[in-house]
Amino acid sequence: MNMDALLIKEDEVDLSAIRAQGAGGQNVNKVSSAIHLRYDIPASSLPEDVKARLLALRDSRITQDGVLVIKAQQHRTQESNKFDALMRLQALVDSVARPPTVRKPTRPTRASRQRRLADKQQQSQRKAQRRGALDA
Template sequence: MSDPSPAVPIPETELVERFVRATGPGGQNVNKVATAVELRFDVAGSPSLPEPVRARLLAKRDRRITDDGVLVISAQRFRTQDRNRQDARERLAAFIASGWRAPTPRIATRPTRGSKERRLGAKRERGTIKRTRAKTEWD
């Protein structure tokens, strides 16, 4: 059985990495060393991605994708630059793999007669419960 999401080799020239200082606690070292990684990948302009995969990735409502179609992944979970760099690349690979597989189209079905009757029966019961709560003339 073949893998539905083959590994797409993304050339190094399409990735833009920037090393910045990590936020949060970390003592004196955090103010001196730029260990956090900001990885940018142009999904809209990448020649490595097939057109259907590109369209699916851009159609996602992911807050990491800018209006220009650039995916920005920031990694700062680890203390070393190499480990954060590896983490960012793994997350990029997972993001691309998620768009590789086409979603199965939904087949429209109609509700059965029994399910319609159960729904309407539940609505009737709820209505009678609410009617009994109504104020009467002698209240």
């Protein structure tokens, strides 16, 4: 299975239309164009390692029960907000789909050690010259 494209099943996503907040006049007051998306991560069909990485995210949109809540209200139409919410969910899942690469510890090269020591010696000489000027 290609890890780059984990598809989210539509029946696992709970979408509900709500009234949007903020400015917008009569349209905002009358029409339920905002979308409230709820995605239960532990009950989803995602691979276990992806679920674990999703739940480990320090994201305020993930509840204590492991439910991801996304509210989309940028657009005027319900369809646009629904698409926006689903795209944001997909982007979040894609961001944790590939496991993080493990850092391999390396040692400094001989040349970099020599450069560091030369810089330290130069700094030491610079400070020693300053001391000499104060003693005189």
